[in-house]
Amino acid sequence: MIAVTPTINIDEKEITFDFIRASGPGGQNVNKVATAVQLRFDAEHSPNLPIDVRARLMHLAGRRITGEGVLVIEARRFRTQEQNRQDALDRLIALIRKASEKPKPRLRTKPSKSSREGLLAAKRRRSRIKQMRRAVSAFED
Numbered sequence: 001m002i003a004v005t006p007t008i009n010i011d012e013k014e015i016t017f018d019f020i021r022a023s024g025p026g027g028q029n030v031n032k033v034a035t036a037v038q039l040r041f042d043a044e045h046s047p048n049l050p051i052d053v054r055a056r057l058m059h060l061a062g063r064r065i066t067g068e069g070v071l072v073i074e075a076r077r078f079r080t081q082e083q084n085r086q087d088a089l090d091r092l093i094a095l096i097r098k099a100s101e102k103p104k105p106r107l108r109t110k111p112s113k114s115s116r117e118g119l120l121a122a123k124r125r126r127s128r129i130k131q132m133r134r135a136v137s138a139f140e141d
Contacts, residue, residue, distance in 0.1 A: 002093065005100050010048050015092070016040045019081055036076035039088035044069025049096070057099035071095075 002010045019034040043049065043057050043065065061071050073095075075088035111119075 002089070005097060008048060008050070008053065008096065008100060010041075010046070010096070014041060014046055014048070015089070017085055017088070035079060035081050035084060036074065037081065037084040037088045039071075039073040039075070039085075039092060041071045041073075041092055042069060043071045052102075053096070053100045056103075057096060060095060060099050 002012060002015075016039070018038040018040070020036045020038055021034050043054060043061070046054065049057065057071070058065055058069065064073060065071050071092070073088045073091050075084040075091065077087055078084050
């Protein structure tokens, strides 16, 4: 079990790692060794995630989540498989921790009297500017 928060633990069996060839510089090593890691975690069907955390995780994951609800994290920052594997796992844990934080509810506030007066004064100034731009009619004598 991987401890994410004091209340959330994830079973290692829920996570699968695929090793792929990384792109970019590295010479012949890049063409021979599959050092990049693709971590897959079925977030939608995970029994260890509470429903609210799961919903926030799906929202936070964005394009990294597939249509079936599988979270895919790719790690290719390092040159070794083990370091990339640990990097992907750390990123998954960080994402789940962020999803486990409940958002603070927004407190509705009323604009202050001075801010309302400032808005109205700005509106009067703008109105006056637009009045000055109007064409003068011939009937006004």
